[in-house]
Amino acid sequence: MWKKVVRQVLDIAVLQVLGVALLGLALAHGEEELFTRIAVADAKAPVVVVLNEDGKELGRFTVPSPATLYPVPGGQYVLTVHTEGNAVGFLWGGLRLEDHGDHSDVKEENPYVAATLRTGPKPAHAFVSREWVAVHHDGDGTVALFDLRRLGVEFTPRLIPTGGADHGSLAVLGEALLVGGMERGRLEAYTLGGQRVLAFPQACPGLHGQAVLGEWAAFGCADGVLLVRSQGRGLVAQKIPNPANAPQGARVGRLVAHPNQPFFVGNFGRGLAFIHPREGRMEPFPLPAPPWRSPYSIRFDLEGEALYVLTEDGKLHKIDPGAKRLVWSLEAVTPAKEGAPRVGMAVAHGVAYLTDPQKGEVVKVDLEEGKVKARFQVGGAPSGIALFQVEGVKH
Numbered sequence: 001m002w003k004k005v006v007r008q009v010l011d012i013a014v015l016q017v018l019g020v021a022l023l024g025l026a027l028a029h030g031e032e033e034l035f036t037r038i039a040v041a042d043a044k045a046p047v048v049v050v051l052n053e054d055g056k057e058l059g060r061f062t063v064p065s066p067a068t069l070y071p072v073p074g075g076q077y078v079l080t081v082h083t084e085g086n087a088v089g090f091l092w093g094g095l096r097l098e099d100h101g102d103h104s105d106v107k108e109e110n111p112y113v114a115a116t117l118r119t120g121p122k123p124a125h126a127f128v129s130r131e132w133v134a135v136h137h138d139g140d141g142t143v144a145l146f147d148l149r150r151l152g153v154e155f156t157p158r159l160i161p162t163g164g165a166d167h168g169s170l171a172v173l174g175e176a177l178l179v180g181g182m183e184r185g186r187l188e189a190y191t192l193g194g195q196r197v198l199a200f201p202q203a204c205p206g207l208h209g210q211a212v213l214g215e216w217a218a219f220g221c222a223d224g225v226l227l228v229r230s231q232g233r234g235l236v237a238q239k240i241p242n243p244a245n246a247p248q249g250a251r252v253g254r255l256v257a258h259p260n261q262p263f264f265v266g267n268f269g270r271g272l273a274f275i276h277p278r279e280g281r282m283e284p285f286p287l288p289a290p291p292w293r294s295p296y297s298i299r300f301d302l303e304g305e306a307l308y309v310l311t312e313d314g315k316l317h318k319i320d321p322g323a324k325r326l327v328w329s330l331e332a333v334t335p336a337k338e339g340a341p342r343v344g345m346a347v348a349h350g351v352a353y354l355t356d357p358q359k360g361e362v363v364k365v366d367l368e369e370g371k372v373k374a375r376f377q378v379g380g381a382p383s384g385i386a387l388f389q390v391e392g393v394k395h
Helices: 002-029
Strands: 033-042 047-052 057-062 068-071 077-082 087-092 095-099 104-108 112-117 123-128 132-137 143-147 158-160 168-173 176-181 187-191 196-199 210-213 216-221 224-231 234-241 255-257 264-268 271-276 281-286 298-300 307-310 315-320 325-331 344-347 351-356 361-366 371-377 382-392
Touching: 033 068, 057 112, 068 123, 077 123, 077 132, 077 382, 087 123, 095 382, 104 382, 123 168, 123 210, 132 168, 143 176, 168 210, 168 216, 176 216, 176 224, 187 224, 216 255, 216 264, 224 271, 234 281, 255 298, 264 281, 264 298, 298 344, 307 344, 351 382, 361 382
Parallel strands: 068 382, 210 255, 344 382
Antiparallel strands: 033 047, 033 382, 047 057, 068 077, 077 087, 087 112, 095 104, 123 132, 132 143, 143 158, 168 176, 176 187, 187 196, 210 216, 216 224, 224 234, 255 264, 264 271, 271 281, 298 307, 307 315, 315 325, 344 351, 351 361, 361 371
16 A cells, blocks of 8 residues: 555656656747748839838848849748849848757848849749749740759759740749740740740730649630649640630739639739639639739738738738638728839738838738738838748747
């Protein structure tokens, strides 16, 4: 009996020691959280600034020309594309990760320009995937292809010549580089080594805008959407025409996708179009005003559960993409006017950051409540926007 009591006491003591040790370990590691910084590009001046989540300026950089910004997977870099300056660059956000096996520590440091590269004339559209960044040069048709697995070690791209000068759109689908031009209205496929392997027979007049969803890539055309599917070692294309009752001039010119949804979403006249690749159909969705003519105006949230659209009347709309339902609308930025720079939008967990170039502001929106949370005065004409985001522990 006495031995049993002693054993129970020892067991309790061991459990208490283990509990204290585990608690100490948890406290030492801290809770993993999401760290966010914001890159903002001026529409008129060759300037990019980096802000923290509260709008405090952490860095201001002179760049070759006004920039279009693209977030890069991993959350530590943002791609900057300077069409007028004939350059591309990579901006490091200052969120350094240290691997500790079961978690990563986050070290908050000063942001800086990691690389500025003269890759070719008039870089414009860019495509970003998990492994690749591809930038099309409208001046000569070459594509700069960056391997993201080596980003930070080197910033030297592979240069792939394509169909000549044109306003190009491009995507990486599996092991294929797909490139098309607005003027020639045709799409071609290249190996990632640069060999041209296929010219698709389907015409795509005014080809503009692209997205990838699983084994599918979609490109906007004046008369519909061109889909390319990866099948085995080959590629198959099909055309989805605009609906028969489509308004005059309505077309898809910008596209987004999310792996948790089975469709692409594009602008379409005064609203959107849901493009269903497996069903081969396009489903229009009306909005109170046209989506802003901006590469940043249509965004999924991180989980793909909500779709956010900035329209030319200055409103931000939340859409339930599964139910095809408008959830709320919010007056967020200054409405469009002739000659005004484009607005921008970047979406994080439960919050969106919008640029208002006419007021020199970045607008922070609470996406759960559908309300403006803060307005950061940054000056100038803030337009392009992208986020640095990493998960880790701060000690």
